[in-house]
Structure formats: structure tokens, C-alpha cells
Amino acid sequence: xxxxRLLHILLLLQTRHRITTAELSQRxxxxxxxxxxxxxxxxxxxxxxxxxxxxxxGIVLLPDARLNASHLEPPELxxxxxxxxxxxxxxxxxxxxxxxxxxRKIAARQAAVPESRNVPRLADLVLMExxxxxxxxxxxxxxxxxxxxxxxxxxxxxxxxxxxxxQGLTQVVDxxxxxxxxxxxxxxxxxxxxxxxxxxxxxxAYEQLDExxxxxxxxxxxxxxxxxxxxxxxxxxxxxxxxxxxNGIDLARRILGTRIHHVSDAKNGWCxxxxxxxxxxxxxxxxxxxxxxxxLAPEAAxxxxxxxxxxxxxxxxxxxx
Numbered sequence: 001x002x003x004x005r006l007l008h009i010l011l012l013l014q015t016r017h018r019i020t021t022a023e024l025s026q027r028x029x030x031x032x033x034x035x036x037x038x039x040x041x042x043x044x045x046x047x048x049x050x051x052x053x054x055x056x057x058g059i060v061l062l063p064d065a066r067l068n069a070s071h072l073e074p075p076e077l078x079x080x081x082x083x084x085x086x087x088x089x090x091x092x093x094x095x096x097x098x099x100x101x102x103x104r105k106i107a108a109r110q111a112a113v114p115e116s117r118n119v120p121r122l123a124d125l126v127l128m129e130x131x132x133x134x135x136x137x138x139x140x141x142x143x144x145x146x147x148x149x150x151x152x153x154x155x156x157x158x159x160x161x162x163x164x165x166x167q168g169l170t171q172v173v174d175x176x177x178x179x180x181x182x183x184x185x186x187x188x189x190x191x192x193x194x195x196x197x198x199x200x201x202x203x204x205a206y207e208q209l210d211e212x213x214x215x216x217x218x219x220x221x222x223x224x225x226x227x228x229x230x231x232x233x234x235x236x237x238x239x240x241x242x243x244x245x246x247n248g249i250d251l252a253r254r255i256l257g258t259r260i261h262h263v264s265d266a267k268n269g270w271c272x273x274x275x276x277x278x279x280x281x282x283x284x285x286x287x288x289x290x291x292x293x294x295x296l297a298p299e300a301a302x303x304x305x306x307x308x309x310x311x312x313x314x315x316x317x318x319x320x321x
Contacts, residue, residue, distance in 0.1 A: 004031070006038055013049060013061035013103045020058040021051070042068040070244070073101075086130045087102070089180050094144035115317040140201050143178065143185055150175055155209040156189070161202045170203040174213040177221040189226050190216060232260050234279035240301045244273045245292040272296070284308055 005028055012019055012027070012269065021032045039059055043050050048062040079098045081318055082090070090096045095299070113223045149156070154218040156175055161168035161236065171194070173189035185200040244252055246266040253260060256275055277283060286307060295302045 006042060007057070008104070009035075009038060010041070010047070010049075011107075013059065016054075018058050018060050024059060045275055077239055082129065084130065085180060086128060088130060088225060091132060092143040094183075132181060134252050135183045141203050141206065143200065146178065146187070146200075146206065147151070149206070149208050150177060152208060153213050155211045155213055157207045157209055158187075158198065158203060159205040160198050161204055163202070168202070170208070173198075174215050176215065176219070179225050188228065188271040190224075190305075192215070195219075195228050197225075197228050235259070235261060235276040236282070238277045238280055238282070238301075240275045240277060240283055240295065241296075241297045242273050242275060242286065243270050244289065246271055246290060248292040249273075255288070256285075280304060287312070 008028060021035045024035045025032045032143060036051060036244055039049055039051050046169065050060055052058055052060050075095075075098045079090070082095065085093075085095075087096065090099050142185045149277070157170060157172050157174055159168040159170050171191060173187075173191045175187060175189040177188055178195070178200070179186045179188055182244065187198040187200060187203060189196055246263075246269050249263060249271060250275065259275050259277065260273060261276050262272075262274040275286070277285075280300055281304070283295070283304055286295065286305065295305045
């Protein structure tokens with residue numbers, strides 16, 4: 001504990017060169033007397049640090065001192081390989097403290113380079129947020145515990161509830177790992193030799209088995225995920241042509257994404273858009289565009305949208321006395 005505290009003091013001083021005993025005491029949750037003893041221990045060990053008395057005093061590190069205190073520990077290096085995760089996701093997999101420790105060491109190393117002190121860091125100019133807009137924390141399992149289980153490379157018996165079903169089904173899978181995508185977590189695994197993704201919010205239970213995972217040769221988490229993503233985002237075989245108000249195009253691109261195959265130039269405030277779906281029933285997604293859209297073709301899509309709209313109209317009609 002003391003070694004960790006001494007390193008923390010060194011990192012703070014290498015970044016700021018001067019800090020009050022009161023702030024160090026508050027940050028490290030120890031008494032000021034303990035801080036002064038720590039500073040004395042560092043000075044005895046040859047670190048150019050001293051306590052400065054007086055109204056503006058504090059703990060001071062000599063400006064030209066460069067300390068070899070920025071070495072990253074193996075867990076910190078591992079945490080940095082997950083740089084795309086935001087703070088909430090790091091907390092879910094139990095790496096927040098390790099990540100913060102690595103970040104302090106990096107900041108200390110950057111502060112030791114004189115020419116970098118007046119240049120903004122990229123971390124001050126770029127913020128990465130992986131969570132989708134207006135979403136709740138949906139993962140029902142402990143992501144950190146699941147990761148610890150996956151390190152053993154054993155088969156899993158899971159109980160998984162498919163979308164729109166009330167009860168989960170039990171199945172045995174060979175897991176590759178997990179993926180964080182737009183604020184949601186997915187277990188990526190082979191089921192009967194085929195890659196599958198399982199949303200963690202619908203993973204009701206899992207159990208590690210004694211058998212080693214029977215993963216496909218030459219396949220990795222990255223390759224299986226890439227194939228699953230391409231399959232999910234692949235254009236469907238049903239092409240639906242619609243008229244869409246010009247001011248709704250940006251919203252359509254955000255909602256429909258790669259389902260949009262073609263957008264014509266606007267004419268009289270309307271655009272012709274071709275949307276591809278895997279099946280005809282998926283056209284119900286277009287209802288959210290309300291009076292900003294009209295289905296042109298195929299006729300089966302027009303008929304289905306008409307049926308859905310009639311049903312909505314009946315359920316929202318005002319009763320007559």
C-alpha cells in the first residue's frame with residue numbers, strides 16, 4: 001500500500017511539480033503527517049523532492065527532475081489495448097482503476113517533455129463515447145465475471161431468450177469473447193459450428209463446462225465478429241421504393257443506415273429512395289416516418305403498410321357516442 005502511495009505522489013509531482021499536503025492528503029485518503037513521512041522517505045531514497053513551509057508552501061519536485069516512474073504494469077498495458085471503451089464500459093469489466101493508473105503514468109511522462117507542455121493533448125481535444133443515444137444499461141449479467149470465465153476457454157451452457165420470446169432456451173456454445181457495440185454487449189460464440197451473437201441483456205444464465213471450447217481453426221473473435229457484422233448489415237433481397245420528404249433524408253440515413261440503396265435528387269421537396277430489407281414484413285420500420293413517406297413499390301409493400309396504418313388508425317380513433 002505504501003509503495004503504491006509513493007508512486008502516486010511521484011506521478012502527481014511529475015505532472016504538476018508542486019502540490020499542497022492538504023490536496024495530497026485528500027487524494028490519497030491519509031493524514032498530512034503520513035504525507036510528510038512519505039516525502040521524507042522519497043527524499044532519503046534520492047528523489048529530488050522536498051517539503052516547502054509557509055503560506056504558499058507544499059510538496060515540491062525540482063523542475064528538471066525526470067523520474068523513471070512511468071513504466072506500465074501488465075494489467076495497465078492490457079487495459080490500454082481496450083482504448084475504444086468508455087468509462088462506463090471499463091467499469092463494467094472491472095478495469096476503471098487500472099485504466100486510471102495507466103492514464104496517470106502517461107500524463108506524467110508527457111509532462112516530463114518540456115516542448116509538450118504548451119501543446120494540447122489529443123485526449124483534451126477528442127472524446128470517445130461508445131454508448132448509443134438515450135439507452136439504458138441493458139446487460140443483465142456481470143460483464144467482468146463473464147470475462148473471467150471466458151479466459152478459461154471452456155464451453156458454456158447458456159440460457160438465452162431470443163427477441164420477442166418469453167422464455168429462454170438452453171444451448172451449449174463455444175465462446176470466442178464479447179463485443180461492445182453502440183452501448184450493447186454481445187457474447188460471440190459458435191453454436192453447432194456456426195458463428196452467433198447473443199445480446200447480454202437477453203442472456204439469462206451461463207455455466208462453464210469442463211470441456212474445452214471447440215473453436216473453428218483459424219477463426220478468432222475478430223474474424224467471427226466481422227462475418228456476423230457483414231451478414232447483419234448486408235442489403236436484403238426485398239427492394240422497397242418510397243417517396244420521402246427532402247427534410248427527412250438525414251433522419252432516414254441515421255435510422256435506416258446501409259438499408260438505403262439509392263437516393264434521388266429532390267424534386268418539389270420530395271426524394272425517391274430505395275430501401276432494401278431481408279423480408280417484406282420489415283417495411284413496418286417505415287411507419288415511424290409518418291406523413292413524411294409514401295410507399296411506391298412493390299405493391300405488396302404498399303398493401304402491408306396500408307394494413308398496418310389502418311390497424312393503428314382503428315386503435316387510435318376517437319370513440320363516437
